[in-house]
Amino acid sequence: MRLAPRPVIGSIALHLLLGLLLWLFARPHDLPEPTPIMQAVLMSAPPAPVSAPARPVAAPQPAPAPEPRPEPPRPKPEPAPKPATKPEPKPEPKAEPKPAPKPDTVKPATKPKSEPEPAKPAKPKIDEQRIDDEIARAEAEAARIAAEAEARKRRQDAEKRQQALAQQLKDEADAMAAQAAADARARQQAAQIREFTEAIHKKIKSQWRRPANVNAQLTTGVRITVLPGGEVASVIVTRSSGNQAFDASVKEAVERASPLPVPSDVMLFRENFRVFSLNYNTEE
Known part of the structure; x- marks a missing residue:
């Protein structure tokens, strides 16, 4: 069995890449960077191409897995270098103390001038006269x-008193005028009452037929009720003379005198001539 050259090269390159990665991660941080040639090799390692089978071959047996390599021991980090100590400056030579002056020649130390105090704001003068x-x-x-x-207030009080006095005088004047008017009306009514009473008395007397056989002094009183217009509604003997003939003659005279002369003033008629009384005696 023969392996293709390209897969072998790819496998070698892959192993080299893994070793390089292990070395990079395991090295201390202060080691130098890899050389450009190694970087170029790592970057230019092509992937393993797959070649087309020319002919059917038997399935290759799987290669035995490589044994894991032990990781190389990591180097201990070097201790940081101590900072360089600066050389200590040489001590300057101490000056020799001067001898103390004699008491005769000691000059009095001048007192330091005190700083002037800030001026206080002047208090404003109080102008008592103002x-x-x-x-x-x-x-x-x-x-x-x-x-x-x-x-x-005095003017207002005076005006109020004047107004009150004027109102009082006005009220008194009104009352006097009303009283005068009432008196005038009363006098006028009294005059009218007398006038109509005399007219009624004359008319009744003109209709009275005195009995011939009456010689004694006799008086008869009657109450007369009159309707508007003067018609006699009723005649009632309120005081008998004791002589029936004399009483009857007075009553008949009033009835024959109807209608009686009465005033046209409704109020005057109602108050004085609606119902009134008359007295007759034998001397009439």
Whole structure:
């Protein structure tokens, strides 16, 4: 059995590549880089081409697996070099101390000048006269405002009193006018009442037929109810004279005098002539 040359070359190159990788990973980091020739060999190793079989051959037996090679011992990393120690400078020669001067020749040490203290801000001067003037002006202004308020209050009070007095005078004048009007109306009504009462009395007397056999002093009172327009609705004897003939003559005279003269004023008629009373005696 003969192996093709190309697979052999590829296998050798593959072994070389594995050895190189093992060496690269196992070497310390401070070793030099591989040479360019070795890098070129590693990079130019072609893959193993597959050749077309020219003829059928028997299946090759598998090659025995190579025994694993023991890994080479890793080199111990070298200790880092110690930094170079700088040479210590030589000590300078000490100066000899000067002899202390005698007490006679010792000059007094000058005191250091003290730094000037920062100037404190000057306090503002208080102008008392200006403050007194301001207080006086404020008091004068307050007094003026109070005086104006008091004067305004007095004016308002005076106006209120004048308004109250004017209203009182107006009320009194209205009351007097109303009273005068009422008095005038009352006088007018009284005059009308007297006028219509006399007219009614005259008309009834004109219709009265006095009985001939009555000689004594007799008085008869009657209550008369009148309808609007003067018609007599009823006549009732409220005070009998004791003589029936005399009482009957007065009642008949009122009935014959209907309609009676009454005022056209409805209020005056209702208050005074709707129902009224009259007295008659033998001296009429």
